[in-house]
Amino acid sequence: MRQPLRWRRRYFFIVAPLIFCLGILLADRLWPLPLSQANPARVVVAADGTPLWRFADENGIWRYPVTLNDVSPRYLEALINYEDRWFWEHPGINPLSILRAAGQDLLSGKVVSGGSTLTMQVARLLDPHPRTFGGKIRQVWRALQLEWHLSKEQILTLYLNRAPFGGTLQGVGAASWVYLGKSPEHLSYAEAALLAVLPQAPSRLRPDRWPERAQAARDKVLLRMAEQAVWEPQQVKESLEEPVWLTTRQMPQLAPLLSRYLVNRSDAQKITTTIDAPLQRQLEELALNWKAQLPARSSLAMLVVDHTTMEVRGWVGSADINDQSRFGHVDMVTAIRSPGSVLKPFVYGLALDDGLIHPTSLLQDVPRRFGDYRPGNFDTGFHGPVSMSEALVRSLNLPAVQVLEAYGPKRFAAQLRNVGLDLRFPANSEPNLSLILGGGGARLDQLVAAYSAFARHGRAAHLRLQPDQPLLERPLMSAGAAWIIRRVLAGEAQPQPDATLPAVVPLAWKTGTSYGYRDAWAIGINPRYLIGIWTGRPDSTPVAGQFGLGSAVPLLNQVNNMLQATSAVQQARLPVDPRPATVSAGEICWPGGQTLALGDSNCRRRLSGWLLDDSQPPTLDAQGQEGVQGSRKLVWLDEQGKRVAADCPNATRHIISLWPLPLEPWLPVSERRAARLPAVSEQCPPQQKDEVTPLLLLGVREGAILKRLPGELSLVLRLSTQGGQGDRWWFLNGEPMSEKQNGIALNLDKPGKYQVLVLDEAGQIAAAHFTLQ
Template sequence: MIKLARWRRRYLFAVVPVLLMLSVWLADKCWPLPLAEVHPARVVVAADGTPLWRFADENGIWRYPVTLGDVSPRYLEALINYEDRFFWDHPGINPFAILRAAWQDLRSGEVISGGSTLTMQVARLLDPHPRTFGGKIRQVWRAMQLEWHLSKEQILTLYLNRAPFGGTLQGVGAASWAYLGKSPAQLSYSDAALLAVLPQAPSRLRPDRWPQRAEAARNKVLRRMAVQGVWTAKQVNESLEEPVWLAPRQMPQLAPLFSRYIASHTQARKISTTLDASLQRQLEEVAMNWKGQLPPRSSLALLVVDHTTMEVRGWVGSADINDDSRFGHVDMVTAVRSPGSVLKPFVYGMALDDGLIHASSLLQDVPRRFGDYRPGNFDTGFHGPVSMSEALVRSLNLPAVQVLDAYGPKRFAAKLRNVGLDLRFPAGSEPNLSLILGGGGARLDQMVAAYSAFARHGRAAQLRIQPGQPGQPGQPLVDRPLLSPGAAWIIRRVLAGEALPQPDSSLPAVVPLAFKTGTSYGYRDAWAIGLNSRYIIGVWTGRPDSTPVAGQFGLGSAVPLLNQVNNLLQSTSGIQQARLPTDPRPASVSQGQICWPGGQNLPAGDSNCRRRLSGWLLDKSEPPTLQAAGQESIQGTRQTIWLDSQGQRVAADCPDATERNISLWPLPLEPWLPSAERRAARLPPASPTCPPLQKDDVTPLLLLGVREGAILKRLPGQTQLSLRIMSQGGQGERWWFLNGDAVGDNHPGVALTLENPGRYQILVLDEAGQVAAANFTLQ
């Protein structure tokens, strides 16, 4: 029996510890630490750590997540030495501190101190409990779990992010920014002592409400640091002289639409961005001040990107997020809108690379029809012969359509899509010639990214809105070629007003502001995209609901805002100005002289050089004048004729016929040419005895004033409709016919008065036998 009893005691001594350990393990599995949050608080921060916007949790709490390395060592010294001197040594609870607190409480008859360690305070923050004996046991259990599963550094990090600081603030990061307006890494001795004591009574010690109480508590911590020898007496005395008087705390309220956009693309609690908080604040002030100058229900968008790194430095999605009448909650930076003429620099750059044109190529700003599409200019007029540079600077529509027609709209859209500019088209449609005038949709952020090609040697790069994205140190920037370096350089210089070649010694190495405007159909959107030496600036104004705004256009509405932002960016010190990026001329770009109408260089005195121009050449290429298909002869501007001894034009097989090449202006330009430059004056007369076999080319006959298939309606209360029809081009006399009946002779136009509803046909015939007609309906 004695042996059996001894065996049982030995068995119990071996089994009980195992059972105890198993019980602890089961309890840990059944009641795990509540570390994960279902709806965590999140904060969006600028590049320097300044909080921009916060997304509170379900209880309205907001935090600014920090690590030990993000916090000033002074704060850690004050916190640990004031709250828990043996934090690094105890196993989660400090028995001596608990006994001391119990003795103090019993002797005074009230709670003097709780004896809780930092680990126990974290346990209470993670799992709140009532202030009862059972609650204390529960807190001790959670503290032991924390010490079991986490390191001391992890426990301290939890405290830094969960400690209460009054109201809806939790964590030293949020408190430092809200109360002190600075990073927790920049705390002074006074700041560190204040933030160390606030969690003891966050509501009673709030420095923005009770500065005297907060100062008294802070001074208590400071004196404790001096007594313990943590800080020197000099440091403490200087800190004691600092008053605690803070303005009401400020919640982060910058870049709300940007924050909403980036928060939808990441699940991080602390969302770091590339934004410049100071610049963002200035841009939002500009937008708010500009709001009063906008028409009713109109908004704006601003985007600033450092094209050397492609970091987004400023993002304003609307004029005022709180103005519902302007749809302030709609982010117009990412909205799809008609870009108007903003795409024109791309088509000219691509045409340069394709050898279709050069910077001084002769283009035609004349009326032209492309099937059912007949584009016009913003000023409703036409300017005849223009160079590519002039057409781009003046944003003329017909030359851009002419170049796009030669390059190909589908090919053009595909190249832009390859670099991230995804143009949108109505369902079932595909890219066509209207694309270059805004016949598609585009986003401001994608447009700005594509414009980086003009500043980055032809390579368009993606925007970066977060650190660590491609392009950060050690990571390649995501970019793709869109243009050659030479073509990008030429287009940027033209947009900057430097289309005329200059010697390299006179050419500014730092390019001034280069910009392009755009106005969509019906004055719905006004754009301006600008590039200075370091930044790309994107501006949009209009109504988010897409209703027209009479009188709103890019040059008048968006450019003044662009200039204001550019002046803001350029207001830097002389040292910073001296470090601005330069844009030297690529070796592929050279100066050249060409002649109109042929488009190529000719020797001095050549009669075919009707006008000599200077311009930039790409790879010394001099492509001939781009022909406009359907409006010119097969031979184009350069024709071969035969002359007899009297200088009259004859057939090639006539006696004594000599061959001669002559450059003629494109036929559609005839109405804009002086009399001496028109074909009738430039071509020698035909020989009556041996005339040339082919007929003279004539200017195509065009009908203006009504389009094919148009449906016309009389004004309310009117019984008739007055219509003015004009003709353009052609040769000689004109004859007009309405439904087969003659209505006018030898006049460039005819005035019609229509009364009866029905179908009509207007037809004009010229002396060369050309016919132009249009069928329309009167309702």
């Protein structure tokens, strides 16, 4: 009987530990550590770590995640030496501490200390349990699990981020920012001691409610640090004299719409941005102050980007996120809106590289029709002959359409899309000439990013919202074209010697106004920053009287002044933009658009401007309109200087530069074709007839629907013509009118469909159909 008993004992001592280990493994699998959360607390922070906006978890708790390196060593010293001196040595529980705490509790008849290690406190934070014997066993089990699965550094990091600090605050990071207004990395000795003791009784020791209690608890920690020789006695003495001073308790409330934008694109609990917190605060205050000047239900958006790094430094998506009457929850930085005229600098820059124009090229600001599309200018007038620089500065529409027509709207949209500016068009439609005047949709952030090409030597870069984002850029235009466009927008279109040309470019800016006054834009480039401004109604309702120059530029100037208010040292470090070697000064002549010698009769007006690669393309023709092409006319003259046919005796060949025909009404009589071309010889006249200025009908558009004013029985419609030759004959629904002059006033009193037609002496016809309701 003894032999089997001996074997049973041996079997027991072999199998029992194995069963125990298997039981531990099974328990670990059945009740794993609850380390993850379904909806964790998240925070978005500025570049310097300042919390911008927090997103609480399902229990309303918010945290500011930190690592051991993000926290002051003073805090770690106070925490470990006050709470758990043997933290780095024990296996999760400290039997001596538990026995000591139990003895103190029995002798005093009350709970004096709990004997819990930091690991046990983390276990209770991860898996809350009742303060019973069974709860204590559960806590010990969780503590052992923590030590088994995690390192000491990981356990301590969990404590730093889960310890309660009163109210909805958890973690030393959130407590430091809310109570002290600073990063936990920069705590003083007194502040470190205060934050080390608060989790012992967060509700009873809250320094914003009970500063005396908090200070007494803090002093207890400071004295313990002196007793244990952790800190110098003199340092502790000085810290004891410090009162508990707190900043105004305030939850993070900056950049809410940017924070929402980033949180929807990231799973991180702490999202670090490139935002400059003080600047963001100034911009939001400016937006609130500006709100009173906006029309009802209108909002605004502001974007500030450092174009040297493409870091977004300020992002304001609405005038006031709490103002629902202004759709404050809608982020207008990322909303798709009609860009108005802010695309014009791009088409001129690309056309410079393509050799279509130069900055002093002669463009035509005259009425034109492109199929059913008949654009006009913002001021409803036309200015005749203008240079590219003047057309850009004055934001004239017809010259921009003329250049886009030559460059190609599809090609233009593709170039912008290649660098990240994805223009949106209605379904089943393609880019057309209207896109240069806002006939598409664009986002403010993408527009501002594309404008970086003018500050980054022709390379457009994507915005960087987070420090770890790489700098991505693509070429859009040459460095020379970008430099010229930026100087024109900055008011420096006239060439200057390098000695007097400012190396630091002043504010360059462009405005835009969408159709119906729905959107007002201003985009600026100062020596360091890109500034994007939008104002309007988020619901796309027209706002009468709202336009880029009047509504957006004043706000742009305020933001620019805010950014320029820097020290003299910072001003001295502003980026410079020297003239590229490909850009030179030159003089060209109108109407030909090229350099001519002094005294040349074909130089009717001499202009100076910047040239790219010394390119002097001839005056750009306006396509698709009869009689518009050809500013250089070949004529044959006889010995008397009269025009003759090429095969006439003694005929000599001559080239005469003529102004484009559509410009005739804006030219002095001496510059018009009738005065510039020699008289025709009666003996041997040329075979071809002279071209005439195209006839255009002004005052009504094709397909227009007109309405009489309330209470009026009739409508007076005033019509006029542009161009043409000689007398005019007018017809209404085929019936001739008595007037033979440039304009006519129609008194219409019967609703219905009408056709008005005008005929000139050259046989040209202009007509329009319209409806009167």
